[in-house]
Amino acid sequence: MVVKSASISFLIVMAVASSIEGSSILVSVPFGTKSHKNMYVPLVQELVTRGHNITVITNYMTADFMNLDNVREIVLEQLCLNMSHYPNVFDSLLSSSWNWGNWGLTSQLLRTQSEYPPKVTNVLYDNPKVQQMLAKDTFDLVIASQVLLMSSAPLAWHFKAPLIVFSPNTLFPGMATILGDDEHTSYVPLVFSPYTNMMNLWQRIINTLATNMILVFQQWYEGSIIPSIVKEKGMPCYAELDEIIRNVTVVLTNSHPSFSYPRSLPPQVIEVGGIHCRSPKPLPNNLENFVSGADGFLLFSIGSLQNMEDMPEYLLQSFIRIFSRLPLRVIWQWKGKIRSDLPANVLAIPWLPQQDLLGHPGCRAFITHGGLNSLQEAIYHGVPMLGIPFGIDQFLNLRRAVNDGYALQLQWKEINENTLNTAIQHLLFNKSFSDAAVRLSGLLRDQMETPLERAAFWTEYVIRHNGSVDHLRLGSRELAPYQRSLIDVYLLLILVGITPLVLVLLCFRNCSCSSKNKVTARDVKNKQE
Known part of the structure; x- marks a missing residue:
């Protein structure tokens, strides 16, 4: 009898497992920077190993998918971010009197945000491969980026599939409200600000106003602009866009208390920050030979968007002179034409295996723009940082990093040989920075399962239950604001x-009036007498 029960249990388990193996999943990320790939590429690779078939809509081709048989990629090249279309970000930063993230790179990207929602939606649904997919394919699940979610959400309605949303950062304004929570602007700083979770009155006012301005902007597009475009593209009967988004099953966020400010989260929000972080791989021979020839090295990278040749000459010379005096080697990620006058201890290369270098035992410090993925990798591998932000979320990230003691921060207009040398010397020879980095690394790594395992579990959880996750929904979702x-x-x-x-x-008034009337009447009577 026990054997028979065990056999039945085994068959049930196998039936459930086979029901999710080979599921068809659509990942829609039609717009974003290359750094957004760090959030979903590891998840796609993991889901492939579990037998799922994945279709990815993106604006950049993914080299990691080249050798994967059951991954199909639809690349919307028209939506690639080309920074040559923007003013020189260094000029913007150096001329601005503001230090807030809305200037520099932030101001350049947000200046055209009003153009992107309709542009992304038009390009997405006009693409011949997407049109063919809409006509012929079926999917068990749609995973969409929270960046311009309004453009991808109708795909979940079209395929009658559950919708999972992932954020390349923390929850963006609006999503918490959709899930039945509040924006908590009293202690949750807007991602574009340099504020902390301890804001004064003036900062809370700005934080609240800015957050609500974004919410109004989103409601305008979700209520009129995007729905009209989608209807024109052949889906005239689709449900209201806000209703589609309200039916989101799970939200995966690129956050973790070790590097992002903690906040109350609805049960449907799963934090998977650091999902792309991994153990280092051996370096290519040329890099290993270079870094092993000295007592450690310093890594310098400012992300995938900026060309080093756009940097003003006096700033470049400040870096070059300081690097030439260091007793270390320097690996400098250099997009653009590489100069011939770099010091012998400096290796400039257009692409570098950043995690493998940060995880190398010889890496002493990291000079970075403060992007969230770079910050996560530095924490994961326990490397102190010097942050020089451009915009977007970088001011917020670095403010937290400085407060946690493993980073220093400079503004671009503050950089000269003196400030740069002082900052680098502090990082290299003040042990408190490396100690803090190691402490944060322990916090990020100390989890019951890896962020990737957690993300894969919840993805398959939604598939197993056909999107039925009402038990996770807050009752407040049914309440008016x-x-x-x-x-x-x-x-x-x-x-x-x-x-x-x-x-x-x-x-009292009536009593007082009555008393007054009696007194007045008595006085009148007395006078008459």
């Missing part, structure tokens, strides 16, 4: 509390 904020409750309590006082005052 004034009900969530308990405005009706407080008004009623105030009314109940004030009513007796008003009645007492009216009684």
Whole structure:
């Protein structure tokens, strides 16, 4: 009897496993920087090893997918970010009197945000491969980026598939509200700001106003612009866009308390920050020979968008002179034409295996723009940082890193030989920075399962249950904003509390008036007598 029960249990387990193996999953990321790939590429690779078939819509071709048989990639090349179309970001930063993230790279990218939602939507649904996919394919699950989610969300309605959303950062404004939570602007800083979770009155005012401006912008596009475009593209009967997004099953965020400010999260939000972090691989021979020839090395990289040749000459010379005096080797990621006057201890290369270098025992410090993925890798491998932000979330990231003690920060307009040398010397020879980096590394690594395992589990969880995750939904999702904020409750309590006082005052008034009338009547009578 026991054997028979065990056999039945085994068959049930195998049936459930086989029901999710070979599922068809659509990952829609039509717009974003190359760094966004760090959030979903590891998940796609993991799901492939579990037998799933993946279709990815992206604006950059992915080299990691080249040798994977059951991954199909639809590349929307028209949506590649070309920084040559923007003003020189160094000029913008150096001429601005502001230090807030809305200037520099942030201001350049957000300046054209009003153009991107309709452009992305048009390019997405006009693509012949996407049109063929819409006509012939079926999917068990749609995973969409929170960046311009409004463009990808109709795909979940079209394929009648559950929708998972992933964020390349923390929750963006609006998603918490959709899930029944509040934006918590009192202690959750806007991703584009340099604020912390301890804001003063003025900062809370700015934080609240800026967050609500973004929410109004999103509602405008979600309510009118994007729906009209999607209807024109052949899906005239699709449900209201906000209703599609409200039915999101799970949200994966690129956050973790070791590097992002903690906040209350609905049960449907799963933190998988550091999902792309991994153990280092051996370096190519040319890099290993270079870094092994000295007592450690320093890594310098400012992301995938900026060309080093765009940097003003006086700034370049500051870096070159300081690097030439270091007793270390320097590996400098150099996009653009590489100079011939670099010091012998400096190796400039257009692409570098950043995680493998950060994980190398000889890596002493990391000079970075402060992008979230770079920051996660530095923490994971326990490397102190010097951050020089351009914009977007980098001011926020580096403010937290400085407060946690493993980083220093400079503004681009503060850089000269003196400030640069002082910062680098502190990082290299003040042990507190490396100690703090190692401590944060321990916090990030100390988890019950890896972020990748957690993301894969919840992805398959949604597939196993056909998107039925109502048990995770907050009851507040069914309440109006004034009900969530308990405005009706407080008004009623105030009314109940004030009513007796008003009645007492009216009684006193009436009594006073009666007394006055009696006195007046008596006075009149006395006068008449």
